[in-house]
Amino acid sequence: MFAVSAVRIDSKDPLSGLELGEREEPASRAGWTTVTVKAASLNHHDLWTLRGVGITEDKLPMILGCDGAGVDEDGNEVVIHSVVDPRDGKPSILTEAYNGTFAQKVLVPKANLVPKPAALSWEQAACLPTAWLTAYRMLFRNSGLKPGDTVLIQGAGGGVATAAIVLARAAGFRVWATSRSEEKRARAVELGAHAAFESGARLPERVDAVLETVGAATWSHSVKSLRPEGTIVISGATSGAMPPAELTRIFFLQLRVIGSTMGSLDELKALARMCEVTDVRPVIDSVLPLAEARTGFERMEQGEAFGKIVFTV
Template sequence: MFAVSAVRIDPKDPLSGLELGERDEPAPRAGWTAVTVKAAALNHHDLWTLRGVGITEDKLPMILGCDGAGVDDDGNEVIIHSVIDPRDGKPSILTEAYDGTFAQKVLVPKANLVPKPAALSWEQAACLPTAWLTAYRMLFRNSGLRPGDTVLIQGAGGGVATAAIVLARAAGFRVWTTSRSEEKRARAVELGAHAAFASGARLPERVDAVMETVGAATWSHSVKSLRPEGTIVISGATSGAMPPAELTRIFFLQLRIVGSTMGSLDELKALARLCEATDVRPVVDSVLPLSEARTGFARMEQGEAFGKIVFTL
């Protein structure tokens, strides 16, 4: 079967380790099912894998792709929850210990399948399991926000950030966001942000919570933008993970720092129901055939995307 794999680790030139070509179809496994993939979304996690983060050379080659939607062995249209719990070991996500969704077929536990809402296209459905699920948990489980509160979403344009903008607006929050790009700021407002500011800009007032996925480049701004006893929810650090700690401000203003990773199977089901019951839809930057995956990876690496890059089969 055709697949996109990581075959080599190179922190400085990650795309040099990307291989497009034939791989064996997954072998049957008790309690698991093969899903014929219709669409799969690209995540920064796939780039980090090529850089050697969360994986070692002995696990290669590894088929990439955390997000996917397709048809299972019984003919059901499904979305794949990518967190694999082996019951007898450490949970991991696809591409860490198990081959991912950038292939014609992917093998996953039957318990990891969620019915695809008919209202969503394959491309939209494929966006939900990682970035959109991450944003859902950040906002609705970990932020402490209530309707009417103000949330700052750093780095408009990224998959989690665009998801957070749409979901936060739908939930009745006042939504502010930042970006270095004037074009991305304008598009964020079109998505539903009430205001968009240049990265690092002084805000009109302090916010109740910050959704932080950028890391070193925005951390100080996130801390300084937060009201006393406010919350920063962190789910990533795409610009680097070692910013100044700002410890004095954190303890003096009694700020709350919460880590957030992915989301549960039940949360993915709830997110799918939310999309089915409302006009909330994932933001798709571009759709490419899987055979052109290298173009999508390059677009993400260069920071050009606004929303999710999706591969179709």
């Protein structure tokens, strides 16, 4: 079968380890099922894998892709929850210990399948399991926000950030976003942000919570933008993970700093239901055939995308 794989780790030139070509189809396994992939979406995690984060050379080659939607062996249209929780080991996500979704077929535990929302296209459904699920947990489990509260979303344009803008607006929060790009700020407002500001700009007032996925480049601004006893929820650090700690401000204003990773199977089901009963739809930057996956990786690495890059199979 055709697949997109990591065959080599290179922290400085990650795309040099990307290979497109034939791989063996997955073998059957008790309690697991083969899903014929219809669409799969790209995440920064796939770039980090090529850099050697969360994986070692002995695990290669590894088929990439955490997110996917397709048809299982019984003909059901499904979305794949990518967190695998084996009884005999620690939880991991696809592409860390198990081949991923950038292939014609992927083997996953039957328990990891969620019915595909009929209201969503294959491409939209493939966006839910990682970036959109991450944004869902950040907002509805970890932020402490109530309808009417103000949330600042750093780095408008990324998959998690665009998801958070749409979900936060649908939930009744006042939504502010930041970006270095004037075009991305304008698009954030089109998505539903009440206002968008240049990265690092002084805000009209302090916010109740900040969703932080950028890291070093925006961390100080995130801390300074919070009201006393406000919350920063962190789910990534695409610009680097070692910013100044700002410890004095954090303890003096009694700020909360909460880490957030992915989401549970039940949260994915809840997100799917939210899409069914509202007009919430994943934001897609571009759709490419899997054979052109390298173009998608290059677009993500260069920071050009606004929303999700999706591969069709």
